[in-house]
Amino acid sequence: MNEIFIDVDYNQTYKAGQKISGDVFLQSRDPVSQQIVCTLSDGLGSGVKANVLANLTANMAHKLSFSPMHLTKSAKIIMNTLPVCNERKISYSTFTIADIRPNLDKTVTVQLIEYDNPRVLHFSHSAVIDIVAQEIELHREGAFKHEIIRQSTFSMAQGGRLIMFTDGVTQSGMGRSLPLGWRQAGVVEFITNILQKDPHISSRELAELITRKASTLDGLAAKDDITCAVIYVRKPRKTLIVTGPPFTKERDAQLGERMRNFDGKKIVSGGTTAQIVARLFQTKVKVDLSCWSPQVPPASKMAGIDLVTEGMLTLGKVATALENKTSIYAMPDDAVRRFVMLLLDSDHVSFIVGTKINEAHQDPSIPVEIGIRRTIVGRVRQALEQNYLKETVLEYI
């Protein structure tokens, strides 16, 4: 499993009165090389026309950055391809492209191309770091102004963030509370404060705080589309799921050892398994009658374990919810919902599946149960990988 995780998310507020954004953010991840490409583009004007411009730009930039073509050439192609605005006789759309590749030493290499968006910010923990860029003039025929592209390459380590936004953020509040708008310096100060207070804030939350602040400065009626994207390099959040009693009693201790050494959230699924774990950790399982629904037996509480649930029914429902991408807001507050929430909040999920066959009283239904357990765990893994791009590992004990 990778020892770093790159958390990418963004947030957007449309210009007041618009039903579509003139800012477009795209991201994609190559599942094999883990290369990530993010593009943020702001089309001239607002509404549908701006959206088409920005979409075209972002999509082209995105495709081209996976090709070996030189970046300045790509930029020219993009600009030559854009349709020309009827009123202004110019085709114009800003863009930022970040190409991020993980290295073997827990760092990532970033290649950044910036054209006319506010400068991208690079933070290491809560400190802002200068991005040293090379400026390339495009010299495009028929260009209506000097076109300069900023190109930079640098590396980021764990705790590093790239924050990109459109001018809807930096110009927010202009002419209202702030004569010159929020400006780059104001945004930097705001982010620094947040990162000092909450160093592990997720990309989703940080991007949302920034756009929300910008739209507040605009008096909650955004004067332009406001978009912010955050790329955060961090330790992966891990969750361990233990289900089924180990094959032999001797392996119980081994299971305890594995659980104790696991650095992350822990879920135990299955009544008998929970009893074994409680014994290993010398603690008690307490059924939580406040958390159940007619389809899902109650969750339980156990010290040191984040969630204890019943086995088969719960796991089966978790698999179905992940396969159907059911929104957690559409689920009753039961063990399945809590299970799914923990999984969606993690980047890496490990399963330890117990394979004990004969209980003391030789229950003939148990071998069947093991088969079912394997199938359900397989479904959960597949859905996590395919629908939510999570990494998973499985081990039998």
Add this chain to the structure above:
Amino acid sequence: MGQHNIMVKICVGTACFVQGGADLLLYEDFLDPSLLRICTIEGTSCLHCCKTDDQQLRAPFVEINGVVHANVTPKRLIELLREAQHA
């Protein structure tokens, strides 16, 4: 004077839950408030009664003051608790 604290443990293991145990968890809806007041009701994991072949002893199981009862429906639970109350 009847009994003042009746310990009730409703099995929430898989077998019991799917065979009627879920209905018992709605006890607040069908138990009389006077009865509720004198009961301490908890959920418990599998009581290990569900693995016998005895057709008479079917899930769901509920343990009342240490005695396990089989085939407990909401109606039966009310009866059992009344008996315990006056025991």
